[in-house]
Every structure is written in structure tokens, then in C-alpha cells.
Amino acid sequence: MKPPVQIEGLSKRYGGLTAVQDLDLTVRAGEVYGFLGPNGAGKTTTLRMLLGLIRPTSGQVRVFGARPGEPGHLRSVGALIEGPAFYPYLSGRDNLRLLARYAGTGAHRVPVVLDLVDLTDRAGDRYAAYSLGMKQRLGVAAALLKDPRLLILDEPTNGLDPAGMADMRALIRRLGAGGCTVLLSSHLLGEVQQICDRVGVISKGRLVAESSVAELRGTAALRVVAEPVDRAASVARALFGDDRVRVVDGALELAVPPERASAVNAALVDAGVAVSELRLRERDLEDVFLELTSGGLTHVA
Amino acid sequence: MWRSWQAEMIKLAKRPAAWLLLVLAQLLALLFTYLFPYASYAGGTEGPNSDRTLPMLLPDQLVGNSLGGLPVFLGAIVLILGVLAVGGEYGWGTWKTLLTQGPTRLAAYGGKLLALAVATLVIVASLFATGAATSVVIASVESQPVAWPSLVDLATGLGAGWLIATMWAALGALLAIALRGVALPIGLGLVWLLAVQNLLAVIAAPLLDWVAEAQKGLPGPNAGSLAAALGATGDTPGVAAVVGGGQAALVIAGYLVAFVAAGGLLLHRRDIL
Numbered sequence: 254m255k256p257p258v259q260i261e262g263l264s265k266r267y268g269g270l271t272a273v274q275d276l277d278l279t280v281r282a283g284e285v286y287g288f289l290g291p292n293g294a295g296k297t298t299t300l301r302m303l304l305g306l307i308r309p310t311s312g313q314v315r316v317f318g319a320r321p322g323e324p325g326h327l328r329s330v331g332a333l334i335e336g337p338a339f340y341p342y343l344s345g346r347d348n349l350r351l352l353a354r355y356a357g358t359g360a361h362r363v364p365v366v367l368d369l370v371d372l373t374d375r376a377g378d379r380y381a382a383y384s385l386g387m388k389q390r391l392g393v394a395a396a397l398l399k400d401p402r403l404l405i406l407d408e409p410t411n412g413l414d415p416a417g418m419a420d421m422r423a424l425i426r427r428l429g430a431g432g433c434t435v436l437l438s439s440h441l442l443g444e445v446q447q448i449c450d451r452v453g454v455i456s457k458g459r460l461v462a463e464s465s466v467a468e469l470r471g472t473a474a475l476r477v478v479a480e481p482v483d484r485a486a487s488v489a490r491a492l493f494g495d496d497r498v499r500v501v502d503g504a505l506e507l508a509v510p511p512e513r514a515s516a517v518n519a520a521l522v523d524a525g526v527a528v529s530e531l532r533l534r535e536r537d538l539e540d541v542f543l544e545l546t547s548g549g550l551t552h553v554a
Numbered sequence: 555m556w557r558s559w560q561a562e563m564i565k566l567a568k569r570p571a572a573w574l575l576l577v578l579a580q581l582l583a584l585l586f587t588y589l590f591p592y593a594s595y596a597g598g599t600e601g602p603n604s605d606r607t608l609p610m611l612l613p614d615q616l617v618g619n620s621l622g623g624l625p626v627f628l629g630a631i632v633l634i635l636g637v638l639a640v641g642g643e644y645g646w647g648t649w650k651t652l653l654t655q656g657p658t659r660l661a662a663y664g665g666k667l668l669a670l671a672v673a674t675l676v677i678v679a680s681l682f683a684t685g686a687a688t689s690v691v692i693a694s695v696e697s698q699p700v701a702w703p704s705l706v707d708l709a710t711g712l713g714a715g716w717l718i719a720t721m722w723a724a725l726g727a728l729l730a731i732a733l734r735g736v737a738l739p740i741g742l743g744l745v746w747l748l749a750v751q752n753l754l755a756v757i758a759a760p761l762l763d764w765v766a767e768a769q770k771g772l773p774g775p776n777a778g779s780l781a782a783a784l785g786a787t788g789d790t791p792g793v794a795a796v797v798g799g800g801q802a803a804l805v806i807a808g809y810l811v812a813f814v815a816a817g818g819l820l821l822h823r824r825d826i827l
Contacts, residue, residue, distance in 0.1 A: 301650075301825075301826070304650075304653075304654050305653070306649075306650055306653060306654075306825065306826040307825040307826070307827070308825060322658070327654060327655070327656045328656060330654070331654075332654040334650050334654065335650075336647075337651075338646055338647035338648045338650060338651045339646070339648065339651060340565065340569075340642075340646065340648060341646065342568065342569055342570060343565075343568060347564075347568065351561050351564055351565065352561075352651065352652065352655050354557055354560055354561040354564070355557060355558060355561050355652050355655040355656060355657050355662075356655040356656050357557055357656065392651075395651060395655075396654075398655070399655070399656075
């Protein structure tokens with residue numbers, strides 16, 4: 254079966270500005286893939302190229318094997334790109350009915366998707382009167398009209414309140430569990446961490462990392478607050494080697510399995526070091542993200 | 555394209571601005587073609603339209619009277635309609651919404667043009683209908699005989715009016731695509747239709763032979779010539795027999811094709827941002 258998304262050597266340049274550079278990315282069937290990057294990294298440009306809204310300068314994109322412009326390229330694809338956009342003089346329901354006509358799905362899907370995003374009660378109101386969160390939910394409803402096999406969502410929780418964000422994540426998880434492949438772009442790490450199977454991190458138009466969230470976060474570290482810290486560090490280095498010991502904010506961070514905690518404590522106490530704190534510290538995705546997107550790393554496979 | 559056309563028809567029919575333009579077109583045509591001249595006739599006053607005698611307002615003049623506004627002011631209204639139908643997608647950012655539902659750009663564009671063609675036919679037909687009703691009322695009030703143009707003349711007039719109106723609407727669509735919006739295309743389109751065309755005809759053409767010659771190739775003067783050939787009076791702004799009616803119809807059709815093709819090419823090639 255052809256992968257839902259296959260991107261090879263994709264680049265987009267606007268004059269001297271490179272928005273996306275030599276990007277390779279594959280989204281596998283059934284996974285929820287997080288496309289992570291700071292604002293302006295090239296996420297939306299990539300998604301627009303995937304949907305045929307922007308032509309690549311070079312490289313190829315395929316959706317279920319079809320290139321943009323080929324018949325049926327978007328037959329099984331639903332998308333919400335860079336915020337919702339609808340006709341302000343129509344109601345939410347009429348907007349969806351109209352789009353269902355473009356999609357050729359028939360109007361029977363309209364009440365279904367309105368219910369999915371919990372907008373049935375306000376579906377008769379004019380779109381212009383919707384709150385930002387309602388507009389966003391209508392955007393997701395429109396993306397679901399075709400009952401898509403691939404759902405592309407660009408920052409889907411933008412404008413939603415905390416409850417709305419939680420609902421949206423639950424909906425995406427439900428869709429993913431139901432077999433729908435989801436490509437989700439976000440700059441919200443918690444969001445990606447909670448719902449994505451794999452993530453690709455993009456920075457300055459380049460993919461700088463691609464792996465599962467767990468792999469990206471790496472192994473957990475032991476954080477040790479001890480006095481004197483220099484002596485503690487030298488004891489730890491003697492035990493585990495230089496590359497596993499870091500001094501961060503006056504404390505030790507040891508890249509060792511958590512079950513070594515008691516051994517670490519004993520060794521430090523034996524060496525006359527006063528240990529005041531010893532705990533497992535899971536590496537935050539935010540740390541990884543900032544490290545990857547700050548230009549420190551050029552490529553992580 | 556069929557599905558896109560249906561969707562575009564719904565959008566136009568549910569858009570208050572489209573109805574406003576239709577009403578405005580009727581109102582302008584009614585006022586300037588019938589009511590002001592009739593008031594002038596009834597009051598016996600002298601004015602710019604005082605040569606419009608009563609016979610000019612009767613049903614047998616329906617074709618020319620219904621076409622007289624299309625070279626300039628009714629043309630401006632259908633140009634605005636063309637800009638709104640296409641430019642709104644840029645203004646609201648809805649191109650991406652509708653294109654990600656599946657239709658190709660050209661299918662969506664084709665649907666828009668077909669819907670615009672239906673809208674211009676409705677506008678032109680309603681101009682004929684309003685004109686017919688008004689001229690019958692004037693004839694009965696003035697105890698004049700009611701004689702209608704032949705069916706062939708009516709059909710020719712309706713077709714010519716539709717051609718002119720669709721050409722202007724296609725220009726509006728092209729401007730909206732080229733300038734990716736609503737405000738600037740409407741502004742520039744109106745400047746061309748209401749100011750530049752007039753200045754060329756009234757000021758530049760009498761002074762410079764080459765401008766007078768070049769005018770014969772422009773859309774406005776050809777629209778004016780076609781309207782004049784079918785009976786529109788020469789005292790209506792923009793109506794003048796600069797070229798023959800047949801030639802004018804061909805030139806307008808050529809512009810229609812060119813505007814449609816240029817708009818399609820631009821929409822197909824450019825990125826939707």
C-alpha cells in the first residue's frame with residue numbers, strides 16, 4: 254500500500270529566501286505524526302505543497318501515491334491549513350453543505366461532523382458570529398467531511414480554550430485509534446507529546462530530527478544535588494565516565510539507569526559528599542526541541 | 555466543474571451583496587433610462603436628456619434602452635460582481651478551504667465563470683423585464699400604442715447584452731485573480747470603466763488620431779458600438795457607433811475569451827498563499 258504521505262527532496266524558495274530545504278518525510282498508514290517546529294520553520298509551507306496549494310521549487314510530494322494536480326489527489330484527504338476560513342455570510346451548517354458539494358460527499362456527512370466537533374447547537378448561526386474556538390472546530394469539521402483516510406491539521410488547537418484543546422486532542426486520538434492517519438503540525442510540545450506516535454522536527458526549513466517521542470526525549474537522567482559539587486562530579490565521572498556526567502545549574506545530571514540511584518548515593522556519601530537531593534529527571538521534550546531548533550544540532554536521524 | 559458550478563450558484567444566491575448589485579442595476583437603469591427622461595418630458599424641462607422624446611421610452615425601443623447602460627455604469631456593476639465572486643476567496647482565505655475539498659483550480663474557476671454567466675444573464679434579462687414593464691406603463695399613461703420589438707431583435711439584444719455583461723464580469727474575475735483581493739480590483743476596474751474610458755473617448759481621441767484608432771480595439775468602445783448598433787441612443791455615456799455591430803460583437807467575444815484564459819492561467823500557475 255502506498256504511504257499516506259511521501260515527501261522527497263522537497264524545497265521551496267521565494268527569491269533569495271528558502272522556506273523549505275531538501276525535506277524528506279514519510280508518514281505511515283495509521284500513525285499520528287507530529288510535525289513540530291517553531292513559527293516560521295516551514296511547516297505550513299510544507300503542508301501547502303502537500304495539498305497542491307503551493308508548487309515546490311524542487312522535489313516531490315505524494316499523497317497515497319498521487320501527486321498534486323493528479324485526479325483524485327485529495328479524494329481521501331481532509332485538511333485544515335493555517336486557521337479556518339469560511340464564508341462569513343453563511344451559517345456553519347451551510348458552509349459545510351457547500352463544501353460537501355465541492356467534495357462530492359453529499360450533505361449526509363454534515364450533521365455527523367458537526368456532532369463530532371460538538372457544534373450542532375450553533376450550526377445555524379452565521380459563521381461571522383462564531384468565536385475563534387468555534388471557527389476552529391468548524392475548520393476541523395470541514396476537514397472531516399470526506400471521512401478521510403489522511404487528516405492534515407495545521408495547529409488545530411489554535412484559539413481553543415483549555416477544555417476545547419483537551420476535546421480536540423481526544424478527537425484526534427480517537428480518529429487515530431479508528432485507523433485514520435493524522436499529520437499534525439504544532440509548536441505546542443505537550444500536544445505532540447500527548448497524541449503523536451512519531452514526530453518530525455523542522456527548523457529553518459530542514460528536518461532536524463525524526464523519531465518517536467520517547468526516542469527523541471532519550472533516556473531519563475538522575476539529578477543529584479550534592480555539596481561540594483566539584484567533588485561529587487569527579488566521583489561520578491570516575492564511576493560512569495565523563496560523557497555521562499554533566500553539571501547543570503549547580504547540580505549533577507547523570508545519564509544512568511534509575512536503578513543505579515542507590516549506588517550513586519552510596520558512592521557519594523562514602524566520598525564525603527553531602528547529598529541533599531537525588532531524583533529521576535525525565536528529559537522534557539521542550540529541552541530536546543529547543544536544542545534541536547536553536548541550531549546546535551544540524552541533523553539527528 | 556458541475557459540482558463547483560452548483561456550489562458557486564449557492565454562494566451567489568445566498569450572498570446579500572449579489573442581490574444588492576442586482577437591485578442597484580435595476581434602479582440605475584430605471585432612473586436614467588426611463589424615469590428621469592420621462593420626468594423631463596412630463597415637466598417640459600430642458601436638460602441633458604431633453605432630446606429623449608416620448609417615443610424613445612416606448613416598448614418598441616426596449617432593446618436599445620436595455621443595452622444602453624452596459625458599456626459603462628451597468629458594466630461597472632457586473633465588473634464588481636465578477637470581482638466579488640472571485641476576489642472574496644482571496645479576502646476570506648477560502649481558496650484553500652474549497653480547493654482542499656478536491657476540485658482542481660480550473661474546475662473551481664470554471665464553476666465560478668459559469669455561475670457568473672448565469673448571474674449576468676439574470677441581470678440582463680431583468681433589465682429587459684423591468685424596461686418592458688416600465689415602457690408599458692409609460693405607454694398606457696400617455697395613451698400610446700404598445701408595439702414590441704420582434705422576437706429576433708429581442709433575442710439578439712438579450713444575447714448582445716449578455717455578451718457585454720459577461721465580458722465585464724470576466725474582467726472583474728481576472729482583476730481579482732491578478733491582484734488577489736477585492737478592494738484594489740474594484741477600484742482599478744471602476745477607474746478604467748468610469749474615468750479612463752471616458753477621458754480617452756472625450757478628450758484624447760478627438761486630439762490624437764492614433765488614440766481614436768486604438769479606441770476601436772478597446773472593450774468599452776466596442777461595447778458602446780454594439781449597444782448603439784442595436785438601438786441604444788448616442789446620448790447615453792459610452793454609447794457611440796465607433797465600429798460596426800458585428801465587428802464589435804467579435805471584439806467583445808475575443809476579450810471575453812482572453813480575460814477568461816488569462817484568469818485561468820494565472821490561477822493555475824500561482825501559489826495559493
